[in-house]
Amino acid sequence: MSRVLTGIQSTGRPHLGNILGAIIPAIELSKNKKNESLFFIADLHSFTTVRNPIDLQENTYATAAAWLAFGFDTKNNLFYKQSDVPQVCELTWYLNCFTPYPMLTNAHSFKDKSNNLSSVNSGLFTYPVLMAADILLYDSEIVPVGKDQLQHLEITRDIAGSFNHQFPNSFVLPQSKIDKKVMIVPGTDGQKMSKSYNNIIDVFLNDKLLRKQIMSIQTDSLSLESKKDANTCNVYKIYQLLSSEEDALTLYSKYAQGNFGYGHAKQELFELICSKFSKERERFNYLMDNKEIIDKELSLGAKKAKEIANKVLKRVRTNIGYV
Numbered sequence: 135m136s137r138v139l140t141g142i143q144s145t146g147r148p149h150l151g152n153i154l155g156a157i158i159p160a161i162e163l164s165k166n167k168k169n170e171s172l173f174f175i176a177d178l179h180s181f182t183t184v185r186n187p188i189d190l191q192e193n194t195y196a197t198a199a200a201w202l203a204f205g206f207d208t209k210n211n212l213f214y215k216q217s218d219v220p221q222v223c224e225l226t227w228y229l230n231c232f233t234p235y236p237m238l239t240n241a242h243s244f245k246d247k248s249n250n251l252s253s254v255n256s257g258l259f260t261y262p263v264l265m266a267a268d269i270l271l272y273d274s275e276i277v278p279v280g281k282d283q284l285q286h287l288e289i290t291r292d293i294a295g296s297f298n299h300q301f302p303n304s305f306v307l308p309q310s311k312i313d314k315k316v317m318i319v320p321g322t323d324g325q326k327m328s329k330s331y332n333n334i335i336d337v338f339l340n341d342k343l344l345r346k347q348i349m350s351i352q353t354d355s356l357s358l359e360s361k362k363d364a365n366t367c368n369v370y371k372i373y374q375l376l377s378s379e380e381d382a383l384t385l386y387s388k389y390a391q392g393n394f395g396y397g398h399a400k401q402e403l404f405e406l407i408c409s410k411f412s413k414e415r416e417r418f419n420y421l422m423d424n425k426e427i428i429d430k431e432l433s434l435g436a437k438k439a440k441e442i443a444n445k446v447l448k449r450v451r452t453n454i455g456y457v
Contacts, residue, residue: 137169138163225447275308320372337414
């Protein structure tokens, strides 16, 4: 059995890009009986940028509700909130003492913001070390990552390897799992969908607001009568990721025939999203209205996570001379 670990930040409500690129693939991976999956909400990481207590709490609930709404099995796997397992902070300190300064200055999480150093707090600077602690604290063996996070996993392996060299058998060295077929979901402006670009589609919004977001997708200015190339249209690119091959071909032909406007295409995308995610949207809203259910799930998961964390931390403390 392999232990698989996945974390997702709670910097906002999960959007369509998160759902297709992370949530659904991770849940599918967790269904493998040969795996033990640990999914956590990285709310400590989120605190580097989200400082409003109400926003942080609501984002955490929304992130948890999304995973639960899409069917993550909490009975056979672990689902917890990062901040509910404070052992990760102690381990972060030990790992910090083995992390070279140049390694952190070369990390993407820092370099992307290094042109404005006044906005870089030390939490953001040591982000990769906390991520390493997230992984190593649970003897994680497999960590699914996107290409943008691969460097941070390599940093984790480097830190753990250095630590193990001086204190043998302290950590399991995790392996990355990169899904080459992972979906890159375009946002309403054609860029990769991201909260930082403000170009998301939030499938959990009510119908009116969801439709408004979809209608804001940028398109060219061709007239209703003109024949159009579906392959260059942001609406079609998103539709194709969600629909069956047959439905995608049908919509493609409508573009090519003409007398089919972008407003019509956006309406079809709206109807598809409402239909495809109807149960998940209903479940999400139910959970957000009954947050005690989320609290119970996260509490049970944290209890199980602490059991693993305490064993690993005791081993590390013994190795370095604190026990």
